[in-house]
Amino acid sequence: MSDVSRPAPEDPFVTHRGLLFTVAYEILGSAADAEDVLQESWLRWASADRDDVRDPRAYLVRTVTRQSLNLLRTASRRREEYVGPWLPEPLLTTADVAEDVVLAESVSVAMLTVLETLGPTERAVFVLREVFDVPFDEIADAVGKTPAAVRQIAHRARDHVAARRPRVAVDASEHDLAVQRFIAVMNSGDVQGLMDVLAPDVVSVTDSGGLVRHAARRPLHGADRVVAFLQGSIAKLDTAFTVIPLRVNGMLAAGIQVGGELLAAVSFTVEEGRITQVFSVANPGKLSGLDAEAPLAR
Structure with a gap:
């Protein structure tokens, strides 16, 4: 395997890989698609001019979000032809995921099923803002909207999800x-x-x-x-x-x-x-x- 296809252990991509996979998975609902996004994002990161990157984490999240949106729009058309109901791809997770209440709820099958009812941009905005607390200006850069538009999208998406998530919080x-x-x-x-x-x-x-x-x-x-x-x-x-x-x-x-x-x-x-x-x-x-x-x- 060439150096381009294998990041060094100290590379920011490796440091943030868990975060990047989770962002892609929550936008796409598919672990296989999330891995494809990470592969494409790594290739883009490997060829980037690092001197121009002030915040590697924000840069990588933006790259993964853009690639996820591109793939989600294609996947949405495929899912229209899917036989029977479509559910997110389940993941085996460690017990410590449950200790982060926000993360555990956001990756639950119930929540991911609700997110399927959002449009691609709404879903990305909701995930980045509600789960990862990404600033509006960074989300705007990732989804190609103005910060003001992103605020409106986030508000609509939050109301949409709130109306469809489980009625009662359960420990x-x-x-x-x-x-x-x-x-x-x-x-x-x-x-x-x-x-x-x-x-x-x-x-x-x-x-x-x-x-x-x-x-x-x-x-x-x-x-x-x-x-x-x-x-x-x-x-x-x-x-x-x-x-x-x-x-x-x-x-x-x-x-x-x-x-x-x-x-x-x-x-x-x-x-x-x-x-x-x-x-x-x-x-x-x-x-x-x-x-x-x-x-x-x-």
């Missing part, structure tokens, strides 16, 4: 307890226990990309429908399954295994001790991010 222990109950009742086959841990108006969304048989291609509404569908899907499995705990996108989640192979990663939203949203990623191409812990940072 990690309450969330973990509900997920642990879900895992236990799934492994025991306790149907009533499953009904009890799900809220009556629970919504279940499955992303299979059309590649998994028997996966729901539309959201399921209500505990009765969700439980009935799970029972039907389990009955169609050729071998026994196991549900294991995973730390996904900063929060406790569940992994469904058959014969030791991970078939789905399931994330949750919890309110008042019960599960209100279930996000299942079963598209095999989206499970590769669970092979190693992701380097998330703010």
Whole structure:
């Protein structure tokens, strides 16, 4: 590998790589796309005149944001042709991510799903301002808008997200307890226990990309429908399954295994001790991010 393609350990790109990956991932919702953005951004950084760069961190965030926006606009067209619901690519994360409340919420599958309802520029502005506290003038430079326009965009995006995020703030222990109950009742086959841990108006969304048989291609509404569908899907499995705990996108989640192979990663939203949203990623191409812990940072 040439020197151009391998940054030195003390290079600012290496120092800020966790931050840059997180910015790209939150804008794109895809670890694979985020890695592509980092590769392109590194090439641009390697060829930049460092004497002209007063603030390497700001320069790199701006570069990653611009590359992410370019890719997001292309990805948005691809997602219009996607079979069934599209969910963010899940990441295996370390326990310390949960200690940063802002970071943990911002990378949660529930929040990333809300961010999917924003336009590309709105999403980038929201992420940079609300998660990373980037000054308005730096955001303006990154997205090609005036600072005044960015302030308006940030206000609209904040209101949009606030209207769609979970209604009640839940601490990690309450969330973990509900997920642990879900895992236990799934492994025991306790149907009533499953009904009890799900809220009556629970919504279940499955992303299979059309590649998994028997996966729901539309959201399921209500505990009765969700439980009935799970029972039907389990009955169609050729071998026994196991549900294991995973730390996904900063929060406790569940992994469904058959014969030791991970078939789905399931994330949750919890309110008042019960599960209100279930996000299942079963598209095999989206499970590769669970092979190693992701380097998330703010």
